[in-house]
Structure formats: C-alpha cells, structure tokens
Amino acid sequence: MLVLDELPVEVQEQVAVCRAEVSALHAELPRWGLVVWTAGNVSARVRCAEQIGTDLIVIKPSGVSYDDLSPERMVVCDLQGRKIVDGTPERLTPSSDTAAHAYVYAHMDRVGGVVHTHSTYATAWAARREPIPCVLTMMADEFGGEIPVGPVAVIGDDSIGRGIVEVLDGHRSPAVLMANHGPFTIGADARQAVKAAVMCEEVARTVQIAREGQDGGKNVQALDPSLVDGLYDRYQNVYGQH
C-alpha cells in the first residue's frame, strides 16, 4: 500500500498542488448549474510514474457537500482506484465513480482530468440514448462533431470506465453521454474536463430548445463536416491567448 508521506518530496508536492486544484474545481459544478446535492465529481491525474512506478489520482470524497470540500479532504488513489494512505481519515472513501475515472486514466494516457455530472439537459439526452447532433458552431469548436452516447453500464465495476474508453478513445469529443446515466467528460487536465462538462450542458440545452421550436425542429440541420473540421481546428489551435 502506497504511503503518501513516504513518497519522494516532489511527488508529495505534485499531489498537494493537485489537491488544491481539484478541490477548487468542484466549486465550478454548482456554479454552472451542473449538479444537485453531491451528484458530480472531478478528478485529476498526478503524473509521477517515473518516480514511483504509477501515476496517482486525486478525486472527491464520496457524498461530501461541495461546501465542505477542501484540499486536505481530496482522496488520493492509485490507477486501480484503490485509496492510498493519503493523510485523510481511513473512513473517508473516494467518489463512488472512482473505478470509472481510474479505468479512463489507465487506458487513455492523454487524459489528465475526468468529470462526471448528472446535468439536466445532457442527462435527458442520455436518457433518450440520443447523440447530440453537431448543429452549432460551438459544438464544432469544443466537440469536433456530435456528442456521442455510451453503453448502459452500472456503477460498481469497470463497466462505466470501459464504456467511456470504448467511445472516446480515438474520438474528438471530450464528452460522452452514458446511456440512462449522464455525461462523463475528459480533458488534458481537470480544468479542461470541467469546461467540457459546462459546454456539454450548454449545447444540450440549446439544441433541445431548438428542437422544440415551432417547426418541430425540422430545420435544425447538422453542420457540413468540412465546416466542422475547420471550426474545430481554429478553436483548438487559434482561439484565445497563446
């Protein structure tokens, strides 16, 4: 069993920085209306395999109110989702979705952050098992196309994580709507994964409203793929400050 206080100092420092970031990012979930009660979680990868033979995961403790989260209460796990001796009370358990997050990190090295919510509109599309079509330039920018649907998978083993990887590995979208459950998002870091969750709920809402328009949404048309590619490339590589 790994003991945080016995790891190299630079790894302990990496974990401390990550704990502060992940704790602060959880405040973005209620801020953007993505969660009710405690129904959402954020995690981040600590890249320390060169020093200790494995990366680590920092994730929210299960069922703890966002108002009560702090860096010191962020739980540290290995890539199998097992809590290490991390300085938190032994009884403090990691998120109930830790197995899913861990499976994604173990199978998608490019992923540095994972988020799961039950945000209303994205979860409604998940309930319909319907991909969100790429009918908005904002979708082309952020998702590079439609937001796909993943398989029905229930919490408790690797099945949710496996479903996320099956869909997103090799896919441009950083979001997947797990059928009958809700959105999971990934990013190069936890902040990007949170942004993807915010944008996923925003476009889910907008497209839903467009579909409910007077014409029954029949004029809601997908963007031409050639336009999508150009928009995605611009947004990912030009937009913002560099």
Ligand SMILES: O=C(CO)[C@@H](O)[C@@H](O)COP(=O)(O)O
């Ligand atoms: O949907 C579920 C449980 O079914 C979880 O994603 C949600 O309640 C958040 O759980 P955690 O507080 O992260 O354990």
